[in-house]
Amino acid sequence: MSSPLRTEHFTKTFRGVEAVRSLTLEVPEGAVFALVGANGAGKTTTIKTIMNILRPTSGRAEIVGVDSRQLGAEQLAQVGYVSENQRLPRWMKVGYFLSYCKEFYPTWRDEDLNELVRLYELPLDRKLGNLSRGMRVKAALASSLAYRPRLIVLDEPFSGLDVLVREQLIESILERTPEATVFLASHDLAEIESFASHIGYLNDGNLEFVEEMPTLSERFREMEITLGEAAALPAGLPAAWLNPEQTGVVVRFTDSQFDAARSRAEIQQHFPAAKEVTARVLSLRSIVVALAKSARSSKGAK
Amino acid sequence: MHLILHICKKDVRRLWWAILATWLLLAALAQQDRWRADVIVGSAEGWLNLLLPLAWCCLIALAVHEEAPADDREFWLTRPYRWQTLLASKLLFAALFIHVPGLIADACILALRGFQPLAYLPELLEKQVMVAAVLTVPAMALAALFASIAQFMLAALVILGAAAYLSGVTQLYSPYLPPDWARYAVAGFVVSAAGFALLPLQYARRRTIPARAAGAAAAVLAGLLLAYLPANFTDRVNAMLHPAPGNIAIRISPSRHFPFPMQQFAPWTYAGIPLAVSGLAAPADFQTARVDVELVGPDGQRYDSAKPGLSPDQLSNSFWGYIERTPDYYLLLRLPSSVWGRLKNGKVRIKGTITLWFQRAGQTEWMPLLGTPRMVAGVGLCSGNIGPPFNMIEDAGLKILCESPAPFPARTALRIWQPQTGHSWTPGLTDGMYRQFGVKGSWLSPLNRRDSQIPIEDPATAARLARPDTMTRELLQNARMAITPYQTTGWAVVDFDFRDVKLGDYVKSPAH
Numbered sequence: 160m161s162s163p164l165r166t167e168h169f170t171k172t173f174r175g176v177e178a179v180r181s182l183t184l185e186v187p188e189g190a191v192f193a194l195v196g197a198n199g200a201g202k203t204t205t206i207k208t209i210m211n212i213l214r215p216t217s218g219r220a221e222i223v224g225v226d227s228r229q230l231g232a233e234q235l236a237q238v239g240y241v242s243e244n245q246r247l248p249r250w251m252k253v254g255y256f257l258s259y260c261k262e263f264y265p266t267w268r269d270e271d272l273n274e275l276v277r278l279y280e281l282p283l284d285r286k287l288g289n290l291s292r293g294m295r296v297k298a299a300l301a302s303s304l305a306y307r308p309r310l311i312v313l314d315e316p317f318s319g320l321d322v323l324v325r326e327q328l329i330e331s332i333l334e335r336t337p338e339a340t341v342f343l344a345s346h347d348l349a350e351i352e353s354f355a356s357h358i359g360y361l362n363d364g365n366l367e368f369v370e371e372m373p374t375l376s377e378r379f380r381e382m383e384i385t386l387g388e389a390a391a392l393p394a395g396l397p398a399a400w401l402n403p404e405q406t407g408v409v410v411r412f413t414d415s416q417f418d419a420a421r422s423r424a425e426i427q428q429h430f431p432a433a434k435e436v437t438a439r440v441l442s443l444r445s446i447v448v449a450l451a452k453s454a455r456s457s458k459g460a461k
Numbered sequence: 462m463h464l465i466l467h468i469c470k471k472d473v474r475r476l477w478w479a480i481l482a483t484w485l486l487l488a489a490l491a492q493q494d495r496w497r498a499d500v501i502v503g504s505a506e507g508w509l510n511l512l513l514p515l516a517w518c519c520l521i522a523l524a525v526h527e528e529a530p531a532d533d534r535e536f537w538l539t540r541p542y543r544w545q546t547l548l549a550s551k552l553l554f555a556a557l558f559i560h561v562p563g564l565i566a567d568a569c570i571l572a573l574r575g576f577q578p579l580a581y582l583p584e585l586l587e588k589q590v591m592v593a594a595v596l597t598v599p600a601m602a603l604a605a606l607f608a609s610i611a612q613f614m615l616a617a618l619v620i621l622g623a624a625a626y627l628s629g630v631t632q633l634y635s636p637y638l639p640p641d642w643a644r645y646a647v648a649g650f651v652v653s654a655a656g657f658a659l660l661p662l663q664y665a666r667r668r669t670i671p672a673r674a675a676g677a678a679a680a681v682l683a684g685l686l687l688a689y690l691p692a693n694f695t696d697r698v699n700a701m702l703h704p705a706p707g708n709i710a711i712r713i714s715p716s717r718h719f720p721f722p723m724q725q726f727a728p729w730t731y732a733g734i735p736l737a738v739s740g741l742a743a744p745a746d747f748q749t750a751r752v753d754v755e756l757v758g759p760d761g762q763r764y765d766s767a768k769p770g771l772s773p774d775q776l777s778n779s780f781w782g783y784i785e786r787t788p789d790y791y792l793l794l795r796l797p798s799s800v801w802g803r804l805k806n807g808k809v810r811i812k813g814t815i816t817l818w819f820q821r822a823g824q825t826e827w828m829p830l831l832g833t834p835r836m837v838a839g840v841g842l843c844s845g846n847i848g849p850p851f852n853m854i855e856d857a858g859l860k861i862l863c864e865s866p867a868p869f870p871a872r873t874a875l876r877i878w879q880p881q882t883g884h885s886w887t888p889g890l891t892d893g894m895y896r897q898f899g900v901k902g903s904w905l906s907p908l909n910r911r912d913s914q915i916p917i918e919d920p921a922t923a924a925r926l927a928r929p930d931t932m933t934r935e936l937l938q939n940a941r942m943a944i945t946p947y948q949t950t951g952w953a954v955v956d957f958d959f960r961d962v963k964l965g966d967y968v969k970s971p972a973h
């Protein structure tokens with residue numbers, strides 16, 4: 160089956176400033192793809208371009224088999240989109256909003272909606288404008304899941320929500336639409352670590368890597384070496400060792416190409432006096448922080 | 462269609478209060494119009510003619526902004542809306558809540574003022590098409606270019622303000638000049654075409670920045686056309702559409718002098734140049750309309766006659782050229798002393814254009830002057846009434862009013878005749894625009910009105926004045942009125958160029 164979402168050398172420029180630079184990615188069918196990066200990295204621009212809210216300056220994006228610029232009602236009926244920036248009709252009561260949306264989707268299922276309303280405890284007789292942010296996201300999500308979209312696009316949907324609500328929403332997305340492909344942008348790494356199958360890391364408009372989550376976890380380790388005596392950090396350390404630092408006899412770095420045997424050999428080569436070496440598994444958050452720090456310091460060095 | 466109605470119903474649910482507000486304004490305007498038996502528009506009606514279009518613009522903008530095409534955060538952008546469906550729903554909304562109520566209000570006004578609305582359905586529909594072309598669609602397009610109501614209102618006020626200013630400075634109201642329709646039609650066409658082009662483009666492509674640039678360019682172009690098209694542009698269009706037959710020429714008639722004493726009022730000097738019109742295909746009745754004159758003095762200095770657009774001060778200090786019929790034709794030049802001083806001693810070149818408006822008299826219809834209104838073929842519903850004086854010094858005022866949903870003929874001749882005494886008066890029937898000041902527009906009225914106002918003197922004053930044309934109440938009893946419509950048969954804009962003219966020869970009165 161074709162990829163429900165792909166981009167080819169897509170670049171978006173705002174008044175001469177490149178917000179996204181030659182982005183090429185392909186989201187496999189059924190994946191939960193998280194596009195991560197700091198604020199301003201270009202995540203929202205990417206999503207808006209994919210959804211044809213913005214137009215690419217060059218390159219192209221394709222969604223459910225169609226060029227994003229040609230996105231029409233037929234394709235949008237297969238896509239669920241929820242964004243933190245989305246402006247919902249605040250004057251509508253939740254019940255009316257849901258029944259209003261229903262008419263646009265041939266595959267709308269009332270039974271799914273009823274279940275979502277019950278699950279999210281949506282107050283049908285209250286106006287969207289009077290709801291909390293969490294409730295508004297729930298209403299938007301309910302209106303985007305009730306027709307079982309093939310692709311769900313989420314732009315920072317859970318930011319600012321408490322952990323319980325976030326967990327509930329994530330669970331409901333995965334349970335309600337098990338066959339859907341999910342593409343979400345987030346800078347809150349803790350929220351996506353538990354369910355993302357693929358990670359794309361966007362840094363300052365550049366896609367640094369795209370990787371499956373298990374491979375990524377395997378690849379990164381926080382290394383701590385205890386030396387016999389204090390000495391300066393040697394020159395010519397491997398490029399895969401990110402952010403090396405030394406405190407007394409302890410040297411720390413993030414190994415971005417961890418392989419037990421190879422890493423041990425490299426450590427022996429650069430630190431022959433190493434007394435103890437420990438390798439700790441990193442959370443997604445720590446991986447991204449390490450990458451960001453490394454990118455910042457290499458930018459500073461330039 | 463289902464989704465068009467679905468979106469439209471949602472907009473009604475959201476905007477019922479705004480719809481109601483426009484309906485209230487429309488009802489108030491209809492009420493004012495229904496009771497107006499006058500060309501002059503009352504202050505309330507004038508303001509309503511301004512407020513209602515603004516309210517309609519707001520309503521349109523609110524409806525468009527329910528799914529604003531220019532806002533990239535709108536939820537509808539990622540829902541399966543077809544742009545054609547969305548646009549159709551907004552057009553349906555405008556039709557249902559602006560144009561249908563407008564049509565109904567117009568039909569009510571007509572019915573209450575003694576007309577059969579169905580007989581004038583083409584005129585009523587034409588008016589709605591006109592409102593859609595110059596107001597609804599451009600306002601929708603404008604709303605589609607902005608992300609917020611505040612931005613839209615600011616842009617709308619700037620455009621309307623500029624249009625009002627330009628319209629004010631480009632018009633020279635005169636009961637003697639034909640309507641300057643072509644200038645407004647061209648400017649209106651540009652605005653309307655821009656609206657019709659940008660509206661679907663913006664809904665289909667949402668390219669807001671280029672669309673705004675195109676909209677601004679169209680607005681500027683319309684303004685430039687309104688301001689800078691030649692003063693006789695409409696006359697030339699008329700002459701192109703309905704050319705008068707013949708090879709018409711105008712020259713100075715050497716054998717005549719202006720037959721009346723030329724009273725010289727400082728600081729002006731008047732010169733009356735006798736004209737002869739030749740080359741007519743057949744004897745024809747024509748009026749002279751606009752006259753544009755350029756004088757070239759002995760020193761080569763050029764002087765243009767006053768044009769619309771000048772301020773009142775400039776107008777009073779400019780030289781004027783106009784035609785006087787006695788019944789021979791004379792080109793009268795009113796020259797300020799500063800101009801006269803430079804021209805009086807040398808030979809002058811006089812050139813320019815005179816517009817001739819050819820007309821043919823239709824059927825004359827006689828009716829009692831006072832009494833129930835009567836339908837006059839080709840004119841409309843006409844009536845005469847004696848009412849309060851038009852100013853404090855008279856006994857009363859006679860007002861003759863004709864109204865019609867159809868356009869008025871080129872000219873309507875009136876004759877009031879007292880069969881017992883043989884007294885006769887021939888007042889003109891005008892649209893009264895030159896008598897209106899302030900916010901007195903009536904462009905939303907379904908009725909065209911023309912009137913004539915004649916002062917009535919009390920018998921003592923009439924005896925003291927001892928003038929044969931003085932009108933009294935007694936003379937108007939059993940008087941009759943003849944109404945003759947004149948239809949346009951053709952137009953000619955005739956260029957003239959008189960060289961080596963000694964203006965002094967035409968300044969002296971016959972007494973000299």
